[in-house]
Amino acid sequence: MFCRNVARNGCKFHRLYHSNPIExxxxxxxxxxxxxxxxxxxxxxxxxxxxxxxxxxxxxxxxxxxxxxxxxxxxxxxxxxxxxxxxxxxxxxxxxxxxxxxxxxxxxxxTEGINPDVTSRYKLPSLEHLLLKRLEMDKLIGGQLADLMSQLAVPSRLLFETAIPELHRLSDDMIYFSNEEDHHDSAWYAKRLAVSSTYIGSKLFMAQDKSHDFKETFAFAKEKLHKVMRLGEYYNNTEEFAWYTLMSTVNLVKSQLARG
The missing domain is CATH 1.10.10 (Arc Repressor Mutant, subunit A)
Known part of the structure; x- marks a missing residue:
């Protein structure tokens, strides 16, 4: 069984490459x-x-x-x-x-009320549904997102000890509680990176979005998610796909900050 060492709350434990109910x-x-x-x-x-x-x-x-x-x-x-x-x-x-x-x-x-242990994978919500649901949760504070994102982006203990780990946990949860197929080894990391980059890119877009009820943000999020997941299927080299998602997110951050 493949696993990796993860440090959390001052101690190390093994975590499986693929999602597991105990996590x-x-x-x-x-x-x-x-x-x-x-x-x-x-x-x-x-x-x-x-x-x-x-x-x-x-x-x-x-x-x-x-x-x-x-x-x-x-x-x-x-x-x-x-x-x-x-x-x-x-x-x-x-x-x-x-x-x-x-x-x-x-x-x-x-993910309250979602139980993959007793629900057929095909009856679980889609990854897109969970991504859009998470963005919906921030509509109320849409006017404060630019300030929040700027605080989270500065290198600090908050970024490395809270923001980045929480981003990865969120991506893990969206994949685990959705009807996405499980993956092992490095492919699991690539999928998580794709979801993380989509979420961050969508939040940056949302912080600048002036459309009614953030309509443009949700259209952007769906398009970006479909694109990175589709490209992930075509890339044979997982590291190449991971590099693509990272660089596309960096470029998006630069463009959104320039707009601000």
Whole structure:
């Protein structure tokens, strides 16, 4: 059985090249968050993301207003994220925890109610459906995406310890919980890279999209996903395909930043 070493939460474990049910068990805590859905942190950050981030962005103001509405003291903002997220430039640990919460919580909610263990693969949602569903989740904060993406793009602990690992976990989940065929060895990495590049490219497009209800973003996401998956079938050299997807994403990032 092929496997690879993966470091998570300070320890190493073996993970299979192909998706396996044991890697998608949903724990009480929403890892890598250190708290569960019944905790004050979860309630505060969830409300902030729903009601205040669309207006005030990823800021302490969004968290403080959420604290006030839930009846918690404003001073609690200093303890949210305390040892979980590093500070970043002018952003506090609480704001960094809010960014992390946005990535992790939406990844978990994307696949709620889907159980590949008891559902025929042919009855599972398509990869395209899950990709578009994840983009739908960010329509509410569409006006704040440019700022969010700019924070995530800067080389930092947030990028390497949270953003990139979460991107790969999201791609893993979209493949595992969809009706996509499983792959072994390096082909699995190529497919994950294709999904990751499509998602990031679509989020960058969404951050600049002025069309009604982000109609152009969803058209772009479907076209890009079909293109990279179709090319993946034709490339005999997996490394060549991986390089293509990486470079196409880099070029897209450059063009989108230029537009901004």
């Amino acid at each position: 998608h068990v949903k724990p009480l805590h929403i890892k890598p968050l250190t708290y569960g859905k019944q905790s004050p942190q979860y309630k505060v950050l969830s409300l902030a993301l729903l009601e205040y981030v669309p207006k005030h962005g990823f800021s302490e103001r969004s968290i403080v207003e959420s604290l006030n509405k839930l009846g918690y003291p404003s001073s609690m903002v200093s303890s949210i994220g305390a040892s979980n997220s590093p500070s970043f430039f002018h952003s506090s640990t609480a704001v960094m925890e809010l960014v992390k919460f946005q990535l992790v919580d939406k990844r978990y909610r994307l």
